[in-house]
Amino acid sequence: MSILISDTARNNLSSWATRAIRDGYAIGACLSPFTSPDNSNGYKRSAKDTADTIREAGGEFWFDPMTYALDMPRTTDFKHYNTWGLSNRICEITKPKDLKIHIKRIYEIQTRLGSQLLAPTLLLTAPNSTKSQQALEMSCEAINIEGKTWLTIAGDQHFWSTEDELDAHIGALNQLEPSGWFLVVTRDNNSMPPKATPEEIYGLMRTTYALSQDRPVHISFGDLAGLPAVAAGASTISTGWDLRQRICAYQDFEERPSDQPGGGWYQRPTLYGLMGGLSKREYMTLTSENPTLAKQLAPGEIGPKPEQAFKHHAQVLSELVSELNLLSGESRVKALCNHYEQALPTWKTVASITGASLSAEDWIHPFQQGLRLFTTAEGWD
Incomplete structure (x- = not known):
């Protein structure tokens, strides 16, 4: 099995993921603070309850902090995120003292929920920039605090489309020797199939091929568009029953008027x-x-x-x-x-x-x- 189920704005993650794990078409699920609250709110179950249910079914449970989503141009939905005691301001998180607090808080949450450690990162638009240096420093700090953690690399289509500068950034991160990698491409919209470019695919494949030589690579929000990265060496991929589980699109982090997920089910036959x-x-x-x-x-x-x-x-x-x-x-x-x-x-x-x-x-x-x-x-x- 090779499929992780992304978090959903609906209230059915634990039930559907449990059946998927037991029926053999998923290995586990990944919860996000942007999509699920820490404690039950009457609509969604508590994170601990969800985590326990998934693990009891024999599945992997992950808590992905998705700090990079704070960098997205349209992120305004914090109603669940603010229940976790995490800062929602990038300008605060990147300060040295606050950075350590943010990482330690994430590790505490993951330990409490029984999740493998997965460090936060920033959203990158260019691999050679002040922001990319900050992302490298965040990953370094995360490894310094706890060496046995996975690292995330999050970038938009331009980031993944560059060549020599991308390879240099990935090379610097690879020297940190984490336990594994989460890679994600962020997109301007959630059209399916995503409007990927050959250059973006090539960059993601090069990165995956290099990183997967020594450690496992997971493609977050990968779905069918992530298959080239799997061909390059990634071992697992994320999907789900809604578009926002299959694509990491800016519009899906905008504030919604209620807890209802909005929109219809994505039921196009594959x-x-x-x-x-x-x-x-x-x-x-x-x-x-x-x-x-x-x-x-x-x-x-x-x-x-x-x-x-x-x-x-x-x-x-x-x-x-x-x-x-x-x-x-x-x-x-x-x-x-x-x-x-x-x-x-x-x-x-x-x-x-x-x-x-x-x-x-x-x-x-x-x-x-x-x-x-x-x-x-x-x-x-």
Whole structure:
């Protein structure tokens, strides 16, 4: 298994994650202070209750402080965050004394909840900047306080798209020798599939390949867009039943009028043979017009209810990640290249049947082109 479930604004993390763990399509869940309160508020369970339930089911439980979200241009939702006793002002956290307090407070929370230690970081837009130096200093301090911690690297698309400066920043962080890594790409919006670029994919792959030589790498909010990083060496990836669990988008950190999550469930069926998804209407058209092809592209049942749709999606994602995890090096990357190559002509067939609004241009091309940049650089063409 290779799937961690991201936190949700809904009140069903522990129940759905528990079933996912017991049914074998997830290894655990990750809770965020921006999405869940410390103590029960009548709508959501307490963090300790959620953590205990997930671990009792045999799953991993993580508390991700997501300090980098404080740097996002649209973050104004602190109603849950402020229940944790954590500062919500970056200008305070980056002061040496307050930085230590912030890190120690996070470690105390994680220890209380039974989470593996995961240090905070800042959101970066450039790998060679004052902010990137502050992020490096934060990681250094986190390691000084407790060496057996995981580190996070969080950056926007521009950050991951740079080359030599990105590699130098990653090299400096790698010298800290943490227990493992969380990598995350932040985005301007939560459109699915995300508007990734080949350069961003290439940068994330280079980073993952370098870091995974010695320690495990997890791709936060990765979902299908994180598969190239898995091909480069990441062992686990995050997903969920809502878009905000699959994409780290600025708009999802804006203040909402109530605890209700807002919006509908994300129930677009994920088709293994397409390396992407269709709308429910498009999938129904495909199953009606060409049921044999529909079954070939998406083996198994895709139930009509939200949890059933999520289960199918997570199973597809888990199968792909597990397949890649059985391989190494060049063969790992080429296996994903083959999946994309096989999906390209199938997209044309499916589009002709369903009139799909999205295509290989959205689901395949940027990720495939990023893979090509990586294989060329490694001499694996």
